[in-house]
Every structure is written in structure tokens, then in C-alpha cells.
Amino acid sequence: MNGKRRTKIENMGLILQQIWYEEGISRIEIAKRVGLNKSTVTNLVAELIELGLVEERAQKNVVSTGGRKPIALGLNKEYGVVIGVGVQAEAMRAVTVDLAGTVLLKWQKDTGPITRRNFIPLFLEAMEELSRILEEKGYVHVLGVGIGAGGIINPEDGSIVYSIPLSIYEPFQVCAELAEFLDVPVFVENDSNCCAWGELAFKKGESYRDFIFVLVEFKEERSHIKDFGGVGVGFGIVLDGRLHYGHTFSAGEFRSVFSEGTMPSQFSLSPEELAQLPHNRVLLDKFLxxxxxxxxxxxxxxxxxxxxxxxxxxxxxxxxxxxxMSYVRRNWMYPLPIPCNVSLSSLHDFAVAYGAAGMILDRIFRNRLHQSFWDKRGDKAFLPVLVRHTLPLVKRSRA
Structure with a gap:
């Protein structure tokens, strides 16, 4: 891709970000915020409108000061949808959202143990079922699919490097294998990181630049991983507005400093003790x-x-x-206010799936997608995930 074309696409991404962040923003205000001249913004917005991705809206609450009123811009929420899937040890949960982040559909299914051997067929079955439901509801254009799973995930090459919940102990190129059957971009991310994506992507009115998402799951019913303990804990770490991965993508993988020896548990409690959480109050207090x-x-x-x-x-x-917060105060050494707030997530049971969808939206509006998905239609090149893929999602036979 030549430099001029790349610059054009990057500028489109900047414009889309601003419209995503602030529904009703004008071309003039976009130009001010991203540092582009007005004519460049006008021309690129015209292309985005022609593509059907951006719409002009009636400007609200504008006091006339003479001259031409600025025209408000917004995303065409019906342009397409994205799908987020949370893959757990024995279940899948999925959400479908529009470009505004509105949840259009929730879906879940108990699958039995998910492992390297059956991951692909189980996931494709889920995509086939979701395709039928979406088509019935009139949502026929899908822009991308995000997957959240526990373990060490390399989002750059689309692999699950190591996952105890899924019994995957050597690198599994999940996105490459799914690409053989799916005619839509697919990306994979760690489940805790997905939850952090959810907070980053969907809380547009908040300025969360540095935060930690703590994902805690009690897994006592998942028999095939009971030897590893009954609890899974992971952190999604965001610093300066960006997810922190570490140099081997294991940032946020947690093991207590009180856990000793070779026992695979994340905590000093035994697997038998962890399996009693959260019902045993004494053990729960020790765990917390x-x-x-x-x-x-x-x-x-x-x-x-x-x-x-x-x-x-x-x-x-x-x-x-x-x-x-009492523990944070106890650990804080200065006679100054503690600069930290603590809250429960607003995403609840579908946090991983919702965050996986948020990851795809972030890739749309931050222009960070794999080259192989770039649209090649001459000068009309634009973000690859903005290429709409018509249902059904599964295009190739699994035979």
C-alpha cells in the first residue's frame, strides 16, 4: 500500500473515531480536533457518506449566530453489526451489537468441555446458529467477530498460546483455522483484556486512562479443570488508554505471592477449598x-x-x-488522598462477550486491522472490517 493511500485511510480512521466518540459532531469540529484542514475532512466525510457508514443529522440545540449552521454527523447504526463471543470452559456466550454499541442480541449455550480438539466445530456451530437468528431478525451484514478466552493469548497472530480452562497447552492458531471456514474477520483476545476493552470502547463519556479490570470466575462446576482449582482470576491492565500486554502477552496473568510450590492453583488455598467458593464464607474471606x-x-x-x-x-x-479500598488504604504510604476509585462492572454475565465486540469496534475506529482484510477497490480503500459480510457467516464446508 503506497503512502498516500495509507494516509488517506488513517485520516478516515481519525474522522470515524471522532464521530464514534461524539454523535452529532460537525466537520469543522472534527478538523479542529484531529488537525486536518477543512477540505480534507469534507472530502473524506463525503466518501464515508457515500459508503453508507456516516449520515448527516439535524443539529440540536444550536444557537444561531449568523452564517451557515454546521451540519451534524452520526454513524449509520444499520450499516452492520459486530459479534463478540466469550468462550468458557464448558459454555459460550455471545452478543451482537450495532456501531453505537447497542446490544441487539444475546445468546448462550452450554457446550460441555471445550478443548483444542473440538473448539473449531463447536465455534462454527455457534456461528451457524447465530447466523440463522440474525437473519430472522433482519441483521444481514456482519463486520467482524471477536473471541474472548482464558489464558495467554497472542492477539497479533490470532493464537491461543496456553489456556488451562480450554486444555490448550501448545500454540493454537485459532483465527487462521477459523478463516478457512468463515468469510468474516475474526480476532481473539484474553478474556480479562476483553472486559477492559468493554470499558474502553463503550464508556465513551468517561476518561478512563489508567485502570485494572479484575475478572473473577468461580468454576466449581467445571469438572475437567477441577485439579487446577475452583477459581479463575485475571487482570486486564490499561495504561495511558492502551491495553498493556507485556512482551510475551502474559500481562494480567495472576498468581498470588502466597501460593507456593508446584501446585497449579492461583492461590494458597487448596483446589478442594477453592471448589467451595463462593458458598463457604470462611474460605471466601480467606480468598478475598x-x-x-x-x-x-x-x-x-x-x-x-x-x-x-x-x-x-x-x-x-x-x-x-x-x-x-480498605486494603488499598492500608498499602498506601503517603498522607495524601488515594487517587483510585473502585466499582463493579456494568457488563455483568456477558462482560467477556460484550468486551470482545468492543475490541472489534475499537479496531474499526482506531484503524488497527490485519492487512489481508483491506478492501482493494481502487481509491475507495477503507478500513477492512468496514467491508460488510453477508450472512451466513460459515461459507465453507467442514466435511
Whole structure:
């Protein structure tokens, strides 16, 4: 791709970001914010309108000061949808959202144990079922699919490097294998990171630049991984508005400093003890003490502004936020206000799926997609995931 074409596409991405962040923004205001001249913005917006992605809207609450009124811009929410899928040890949850982030459909299915051997057929079955439901509801254009799964995930090459919940112990090129059957871009991400994507992508009115999403799942019913303990904990770490991956994509993988020896559990509690959570109150208090002691040190060391708790731990109620803050205060060494707020996630049971959809929207509006999906139609090149893919999603036989 030549430099001129790349610059054009990058500028389109900047414009789309601003319209995504602020519905009703004008061309003039976009030009001011992104540092482009007005004619460039006008020409690129015209192309986006021609593509059907952007629409002109009636300007609201504008006081006339003479001259021509600025024209408001908005995304065409019906342009297409994105799908987010949370893959757990024995179940899948999916959401479909429009470009505004509105949830159009929720879907879930108990699958039995998901492993390397059956991941692809089970996922394709889910896509076939979702295709039928979406088509019945009139949503026929899909822009991309995001997958969230537990373990060490390399989102750059689309692989699951290592996943205890899915019994995957060597790199699995999941996106490449799914590409053999799906005619739509597919991306994979760690489940805790997906939850962080959800907070980044959908809370557009908030300025969360540095935060940690703490995903806690109680897994006592998942028999095939019971030897690893009954709890899964992971962190999605966002610093300066960007997910922090570490140099081997394992940032956020957690193991307590109190967990010793070769036992695979994340905590000092035994697998038998962890399997009793959250019902055994005495063991739950021990678990929370250990989690909060570790986490408070990380929060104060990184100086994050917010901590979100999500997953099954939300069922313990708002009081866990106050309890955790007591640990943060105990760990804080200065006679100054503690610069951190704590809250439960707003995404609930579908947090991973919703966040996986948010990851796709972020890739749309931040212009960060794989080259192989670039549309090749001459000068009309635009973000690859903005190419609309018509249902059904599964295009090739699995025979």
C-alpha cells in the first residue's frame, strides 16, 4: 500500500473515531480536533457518506449566530453489526451489537468441555446458529467477530498460546483455522483484556486512562479443570488508554505471592477449598484477603485511577468495593488522598462477550486491522472490517 493511500485511510480512521466518540459532531469540529484542514475532512466525510457508514443529522440545540449552521454527523447504526463471543470452559456466550454499541442480541449455550480438539466445530456451530437468528431478525451484514478466552493469548497472530480452562497447552492458531471456514474477520483476545476493552470502547463519556479490570470466575462446576482449582482470576491492565500486554502477552496473568510450590492453583488455598467458593464464607474471606492483598500493591504501584470488578464476583455485592479500598488504604504510604476509585462492572454475565465486540469496534475506529482484510477497490480503500459480510457467516464446508 503506497503512502498516500495509507494516509488517506488513517485520516478516515481519525474522522470515524471522532464521530464514534461524539454523535452529532460537525466537520469543522472534527478538523479542529484531529488537525486536518477543512477540505480534507469534507472530502473524506463525503466518501464515508457515500459508503453508507456516516449520515448527516439535524443539529440540536444550536444557537444561531449568523452564517451557515454546521451540519451534524452520526454513524449509520444499520450499516452492520459486530459479534463478540466469550468462550468458557464448558459454555459460550455471545452478543451482537450495532456501531453505537447497542446490544441487539444475546445468546448462550452450554457446550460441555471445550478443548483444542473440538473448539473449531463447536465455534462454527455457534456461528451457524447465530447466523440463522440474525437473519430472522433482519441483521444481514456482519463486520467482524471477536473471541474472548482464558489464558495467554497472542492477539497479533490470532493464537491461543496456553489456556488451562480450554486444555490448550501448545500454540493454537485459532483465527487462521477459523478463516478457512468463515468469510468474516475474526480476532481473539484474553478474556480479562476483553472486559477492559468493554470499558474502553463503550464508556465513551468517561476518561478512563489508567485502570485494572479484575475478572473473577468461580468454576466449581467445571469438572475437567477441577485439579487446577475452583477459581479463575485475571487482570486486564490499561495504561495511558492502551491495553498493556507485556512482551510475551502474559500481562494480567495472576498468581498470588502466597501460593507456593508446584501446585497449579492461583492461590494458597487448596483446589478442594477453592471448589467451595463462593458458598463457604470462611474460605471466601480467606480468598478475598489474599486477592485484595496482592491487588492493592499492584494498584498503588501502577497508580491507576480505577479498578473494576467483574464476573462472578459481582454477585457478592457493592460491599466488596469498600472492603478492597480498605486494603488499598492500608498499602498506601503517603498522607495524601488515594487517587483510585473502585466499582463493579456494568457488563455483568456477558462482560467477556460484550468486551470482545468492543475490541472489534475499537479496531474499526482506531484503524488497527490485519492487512489481508483491506478492501482493494481502487481509491475507495477503507478500513477492512468496514467491508460488510453477508450472512451466513460459515461459507465453507467442514466435511
Amino acid at each position: 484477603h489474599e486477592l485484595f492483598s496482592n491487588l492493592a500493591c499492584i494498584v498503588n504501584t501502577l497508580n491507576v485511577s480505577h479498578v473494576f470488578f467483574g464476573g462472578d464476583i459481582e454477585g457478592l455485592g457493592e460491599e466488596i468495593c469498600d472492603t478492597f
